[in-house]
Amino acid sequence: MINYLATRNYISRHFDPSEISFGKGEVDIDGMAIVVNDTIIESLLQLKSCFADNREVTASIVFIQTKSSEKLDVSEINHFFAAVKYFLSDGKINNNACVVEMQKVCNFIFEHPTQLSENPDCHLFYAYTGDYDSNNAIVTGFIEQFRKDLKQTALYDDITVILHRSNYY
Numbered sequence: 001m002i003n004y005l006a007t008r009n010y011i012s013r014h015f016d017p018s019e020i021s022f023g024k025g026e027v028d029i030d031g032m033a034i035v036v037n038d039t040i041i042e043s044l045l046q047l048k049s050c051f052a053d054n055r056e057v058t059a060s061i062v063f064i065q066t067k068s069s070e071k072l073d074v075s076e077i078n079h080f081f082a083a084v085k086y087f088l089s090d091g092k093i094n095n096n097a098c099v100v101e102m103q104k105v106c107n108f109i110f111e112h113p114t115q116l117s118e119n120p121d122c123h124l125f126y127a128y129t130g131d132y133d134s135n136n137a138i139v140t141g142f143i144e145q146f147r148k149d150l151k152q153t154a155l156y157d158d159i160t161v162i163l164h165r166s167n168y169y
Contacts, residue, residue, distance in 0.1 A: 033062040035062070048108070122158070128164070
């Protein structure tokens with residue numbers, strides 16, 4: 001359910017949320033959607049076809065993490081941000097086949113910038129069941145530092161971080 005909620009704003013088509021789940025045992029990233037021209041990309045082959053069929057490509061990358069703890073844990077948020085940065089820098093998180101394929105997809109997108117109508121967007125969605133104090137300077141600092149770090153790469157246009165209190169987990 002959280003994967004669907006996190007991704008629905010970036011795609012107009014219906015999709016199965018299980019398509020974007022990394023599955024059990026994944027560390028610090030529960031799911032990811034790469035949306036290219038309003039289609040969720042599941043493989044490098046599919047992406048190459050999309051690039052071949054379109055002169056101008058739009059892309060959004062959505063990372064999802066879900067926690068069931070009753071308190072917003074600053075260290076878990078920091079781990080999520082670190083895992084996303086590591087993923088985007090082509091760091092090998094583990095041998096999960098889905099993660100490896102999605103890194104290939106991301107690499108291909110960034111290796112073909114002339115086909116992009118604009119830089120990809122990057123969206124992080126962190127869902128939890130606890131309370132959040134929006135005045136929490138530590139969390140706000142982590143969010144701003146993450147956004148600043150990604151912005152400095154000049155690879156992304158829109159960078160959003162959403163902390164979502166949810167009862168769906």
